[in-house]
Amino acid sequence: MPPQKKRKHYNPGHIDTSKPSANPILKDHGQKYTLSVALPGSIIANSQTPELKTALAGSVTPPLETFSLINKIARSLAIFNVDEIVIYDDTPKKSDDQHPYMEKHAGLSASDIFLAKILQYLETPQYLRKSIFPMHRDLKFAGLLNPLDCPHHLRIDDDLPFREGITLLDFAKNGTLVDAGLRLRVFVPGKRIHQNTRVTVRIKKNYGEYIEGEIVPSTTPKQEVGLYWGYKVRIADSISAVFTESPYTNGYDITLGTSERGDEISSISIPEFSHMLVVFGGLAGIEYAIDNDPALEIQGSDAKELFDLWINTCPEQGSRTIRTEEAVLITLGQLRGPIKEKGII
Structure with a gap:
């Protein structure tokens, strides 16, 4: 009789450390610089089914398809520590009666809104999703995503000094209760915050009946101990709004446009920066977005004038076209070294 395999016992407090990246690493210094990526919502506009839309926004083989998407945008952005994702509209501007998205998208949200929602869903820790995202047909296939x-996607017994949580309805006058995915509630003294607000909390002390915490900006884990803490999602109604509606006081101090007609990345020099923006175009390129933006005075043929650097990260490509989801992974991989070297800590 062959020897029986030993059965593995589940330990909810155990973290698998067989892979060196399994445990988040707290650094002795923070990271101040940021990386933003802009994508057109049109990358999913040509998908014919909700399954395909969901697959392109995340990372799953569509149930009824015989192929898998080569590059998974959501995971690529997280793997390369992207702080902000901007979904912009690159299509011609139309009046509401000319663009009834309920008809065009079979009852789903317009493509840019839909893509943004799926990306936000994926970024949210699993223990918060039911509270933040009500049931909706846009999320019908979200459960299939990797x-x-x-x-910040922590298990119940993971030990980190920061956690994401959601505020709870409570009658305490001297503070706020937060569900941070722990066995005990986190009590934040001195602040009363509206129910169902997502917050970042610093874990301070366990009192046995509750945990004392402090609400901090969501950028604190990265800026204090170098922990990547997910991305924010912003929607821009044009490519020019990607720049003009930047959340940073002085905007982006270096902007990169990607194109097969750009300069090879090996031939350019990236200066030191605090806030980098990398812009990708859709199937027709960034030029198409510029031609469809009435706020811009330049033509699509002069697209490089909109950016500090106009780059090609895959010269001598073997295919006539590189899809946006492929370009994201290629470009961020090529830029990883320069970003770490030139980002101002």
Whole structure:
């Protein structure tokens, strides 16, 4: 009789450390610089089914398809520590009666809104999703997606000084209760915050009946101990709004446009920066988005004038076209070294 395999026992407090990246690493210094990526919502506009839309926004083989998407945008962005994702509209501007998205998208949200929602869903820790995202047909296939498994996607017994949580309805006058995915609630003294607000909390002390915490900006884990803490999602109604509606006081101090007509990345020099923006075009390129933006005075043929650097990260490509989801993975991989070297800590 062959020897029986030993049965593995589940330990909810155990973290698998067989892979060196399994445990988040707390650094002795933070990281101040940011990386933003802009994508057109049109990358999913040509998908014919909700399954395909969901697959392109995340990372799963569509149930009724015989192929898998080569590059998974959501995981690529998380793997390369992207802080902000901007979904912009690159299509011609039309009046509401000319663009009834309920008809065009079979009852689903317009493509840019839909893509943004799926990306936000994926970024949210699993223990918060039911509270933040009500049931909706846009999320029908979201459960099929592979998780991002970012450092802030913590298990119940994971021990980190920061956690994402959601505020609870409570009658305490001297503070706020937060569900942070722990066995005990986190009590934040001194602040009363509206129910169902997502917050980042610093874990301070366990009192046995509750845990004392402090609400901090979501950028604190990265800026204090170098922990990647997920991405924010922003929607822009044009490519020019990607720049003009930047959340940073002085905007982006270096902008990169990607194109097969750009300069080879090996031939350019990236200066030191605090906030980098990398812009990708859709099937017709960034030029198409510029031609469809009435706020811009330049033509699509002069697209490089909109950016500090106009780059080609895959010269001598073997295919006539590189899809946006492929370009994201190629470009961020090529830029990883320069970003770490030139980002101002």
